[in-house]
Amino acid sequence: MEEAEPPECPVCLQPYDAASVIPRVLSCGHTTCEACLKQLPNPFPNTLRCTVCTLLIKFGNCPTSLPKNLDLLHISSVLQHHPSGGNKEDSRSSTRGENENLSLAMRLIPKPWTYEFYRKWKRWVLPEGSVMIGQKGVEDDCDMRCGKFLKSFGSDHVMGDAVRENEKLGLVKVGIFMEDESPTAHFKHSYESRIMSVLHKMRENERIELGSILHLNFSNCNVGKVYGFWYDEKDNCMYIVFEKFESCDLLDNMIKKEAGERLSIDEMRVFGMLGMELCEILSCLHLEGLAIGCLSLCFLGFNKFDRVFVDIAAVLNMGRRLNTIIRWGHENSGMSSKASKLDENLVFLSPETMLQFLKKRGFDLDCGESECGVSGASDVWAIASLLVRLIVGSPFLEEMRTYVHSVATAITDKKEFDYSGLYLIWFEKVVVLLEGRLGLERSVKDVLRRCLEFDPESRPIITELWKFLRELVIQVPYDKGITLKSGMKKAKLGYSVVLGELCQIVEKTNEKLIGVRGDSEREQVDQTGVMNGDVGDGVSKGRVKCVEMKGHFDCITGLTIGGGFLFSSSYDKMVCVWSLKDFTHVHSFKGHDHRVMAVCFVDGTKPLCISGDNEGVLCIWEANFPFNDLPIKKLREQKDWRYSGIHALAVSGTEYLYTGGGDKLIKAWSLQDYTLLCSMSGHKSVVSSLVVCDGVLYSGSWDGMVRLWSLSDHTSLAVLGEDKLGKVASITSLSAEHHLLFVGHENGCLKVWHNNVLLQSTQPHNGSVFSVRKKGKWLFSGGWDKKIYVQEVSEDGEGMSSIPVGTIACDSVVIALMYWEGNLFVGQADKTIKVLL
Structure with missing residues (x-):
């Protein structure tokens, strides 16, 4: 038989004693130690919820006034001094302290990218669903995909015409969106947020290189259009989208001659034209x-x-x-089997470019005198090699293949070799081939020979090559003064496209994916929880926790907060009161005979909760604990056969109560004597929403209009959104903060007004927007599509901008939203109130 353990506190699990863990008896009969009673939250003044039976009991500020449980003290003393007795593990002694430290650490870090970062890259984000991606090509196509635009749209950063439907595209993967594992499976980052996250996780050099490529749109060079970024939901990858060209057929149409036959000057001019255009394009890249x-x-x-x-x-x-x-060759101690890919694809690598590739992959080479990186001279070498390939034909390709295999074999054998010596052998053979084709045409041969020198400093600059080719093609005296603009000589350029970070970024991202969600990171995510953070920041990080509050028997219709309580109205004819400390049900007001449609709170000398139902009855409840079962006042609006009850409530301090209903009127009631003061008319249909802000009453109606009223004399100030024939979208929700007004419509549209001017109109929802809530920088909207759309709102000198952060999936239609101290309360049609923490 096991020995009995000493009685312990149900909260801290410490054995009772007469010094530090003193047992105190509560009025319900249960016992808790004195230290824990001091730490437990008080949901209401002079009250405490028992940790055992969860009853709400009276409790003074000083726990020492409660009687000690002498029986438990005696039993604990006997068992602790018994030889077989003992304490629990010592780790329990620090439980309370660890929990307190954890609660302090459980703060959310806001999303890392700033509004300035968003503004910089936002214009390059292509619309969601605008691209249809095609099948991936052969295995060697790496991350290159083909696709087309599904629809036409305008762009402020693409040179030329607007983007056209069915236009062919080339897509290159530049990043992978890695979503943290978290308990928030119902949260989904927005399309733009995913792209911004991928961009922000790039290194600065990668973003600078990416920006340089995007900036080619604004330069007059024939490199095609760069449309921007597009995110594919299927593979969680971000692509940069380019204009797609028809395949080149130069090899099929080039001048072909037998070995030993020489080219005429007219035939040389054909290749000169191609060389000129390449010089112009690459010169623009150099700029x-x-x-x-x-x-x-x-x-x-x-x-x-x-x-x-x-x-x-x-x-x-x-x-x-x-x-x-090259990575494959290094990892497998061999290059020969892969080196053929270079010449199979007709890739002409300058010697310094090849050296840089090999260095990046860890090959230890003696580069001799050629230590410089890729520069404009490297492109001069590449243009010359391409021209030699077209002039000489397949013999040049055979020599290139022999040279590449010689380098690959020397690297595989891991022996010291003379890289410049191998190149010199190849160079001399190429010169012989050129002499066989060009004969006495020494000028062309000499220029190409200079361009193929091993030392970049010995090569001509690209403008000199262009001038020579131009003189070869066009020999007109008055044409001599024209020159090609060049901002770069032989100096090393900022970035090499084929050597740049973007050519390795996906590979590095894939490496990070391995083990990125291991146990250590999972623990870190758990420790940075969200219980004490801001739900908006939590949404931006994809970490949101949820607490459900159940007590209603029908659809939730309204939420309001005041006096430390949450009040909720419902079709079940009740108004429920909830504790904001532990989210438990406290009381239910049962005075309505019909569906309660709206609820509001008055923070006055005597706090009040006011509710209105669909028969025009207003119940005024005293919002003090302990709560009364009967309202202190009942008001009834006059109605006729058209009347459909109260739809909206709003209060102006402690002076006026405003009601909006099916009679198209807004009524003002005195909160002093509860008399009807006046009725404001103007709407043509049901008044569905009311909100008071900065001395103005805003009213929204099913007629699609928002009317502004003065709180001082209740006169009309302005009308927003005059209805147009056939284009009326009923207003279903309003939210105002300072000079900004947010309006939700039944068609899913969300409009933002600033000083009576429409700033923005979007359609984030698929169906009616039943609730909009703006608090600080966060804008929440929810409705028929069972989603809460989260945006971050920023204001600057240019106006207001909103950044879509993401969506939170809900179990039912979202009817009401309320934001309080970092928590978002969601009233749903399935009788449930959710608290997003």
Whole structure:
């Protein structure tokens, strides 16, 4: 038989004693230690909820006034001094302290990206659902996808015409959205929020490089349009969307001659035109601080005027291929089996570009005198190689293949080798091939030879190459003065597209995904909980907890807070009172004979709760604990056959009560003697919503209009949203804060007004918006689609802007919202009130 354990406090689990854990008897008969009684929350003045039976009992401020439980003290003393007796584990002694420290630590961190960050990148976000992504290509296409636009829309950052429907697109993956594992399975980040999160998690260098590519839209270079960012819900990936070009058919249409045959000057001019256009395009890239460092025929496309374009999406994709090839060779101690991919895809890598690739992948090479990075001279080498490929034909490709395999074999053998010596052997063979094609045309041969020098400093700058090619194509005297603008000489440029961070960003993100949601991070998420945080910040981080409050028997219709209580109205003809400390049901007001449609609170000398039902009856309740079962006053509105009861309530301090109902009138009642003072007319249908702010009464109606009334003399001030034939959208909810008015409509539209001017109109909901609540920087809206749409509102010199943060899925239609001290109370049609913490 087990030995008996000493009696202990049900809260701190410490054995009772006469010194530190003194048992005190409550009026309900249960016992709790004196220290815990001091720590327990008091839901109401001079009251306490028993930790055992949960009854609400009277309790003074001093627990020492309660009697000691002498029997438990005696039993505890005997058992603790018994040889077989003993205390619980010592870890219990710190339970209360740990809980207190945890509650202090359980604060939410706001979302990391700022409003300025949002404004900077927002214009590059493509509309949700605007892109249809196609099937992925061959295995070597890495993260390159094809697609098309599903609809046309205007853009303020795309050069040329508006985006057209069915326009072909190239999509390159630049990030993966990683959502924290959390207990908030019903929360969903918004489309824009996911894109902003991916961008914010990038390193600064990655964002700068990305910005440089986006800025190409504003430069006059033939690199195609960069449309912006698009997020795919299916794979949780963010893509950058480019204009897609037709495949290049240069190899099929190029001039073909047998070995030993020489090209004529006219045939050379054909290649000179291509070289000129490539020089112009790459020179514009250099002005933006970008270099490529390699060229391939798969980079090139043609527009409707048969002008050459460089496809930046294909360049990024090739950069990822090269990174994959070289990484594979390093990890598997071999390059030869993958090196053929370079020449199979006709990729011409300058020697310094290849060295940089190998260095990034950990190959220890003696680079000799060539220590410089990728620059404009690297693109000069690539243009020259492409021209030599077109001039010489397949023999040049064979020599390139031999050179690449020689480098790959030397790296695989891990022996010291002369990289510049291997290149020199290849270089001499290429010169011989050029002499066989060009014959006595030494000028072209000499220029191409200079461009292919191993040392970048020995190569001509890109403007010099362009001038030579231009003289080859157009030999007109008066044309000599025209030159190509170039902002970069041979200096190292800011970023190489194929070597840049964007070519490795998805690979790095995939590595982070491994173990990103391990036990250590899961514990960290739990410890940064949300119980004492702001629900808006919690939503922005995807961490929201929920507490359900059940007590009604029908649909919730209204919520209000005051005097430390939450009051809720319902179709069940009751108004329930809830504690804001522990979210428990305290009392029910039962004085209505019909459905209660609205409820409000008056914070006066005598706090009042006022409720109105659909038969025009107003019940005024005293909102002091202990609560009375009967209202202190009942008011009845006059009605006729058209009347459908009270739909909305609002109060102006302790002076006036305003009611709006089915008779299209707004009535003002005195809160001093509860008499009807006046009726305000103007609406053409049911007055569905009322709100008071800064001396103005706002009324919304099913007629689609908002009317503004003076609180001093109850005269009309203004009318917002005059109805138009066939375009009336009934107003279902209002919220006002300072000079901003937020209006919810039955068609799911949410409008924002500022000083009688419409600032913004969006449609976040699919169905009626039954409740809108603005508090601080957070804007919440809920309605028929069983979702709460969360936005962060910011004001600046340019007006008001809202950032969509995400949506919270609910179990039923959202009827009422109330925000209080960081918590969001949600009244639903399924009789439940949810508290989002």
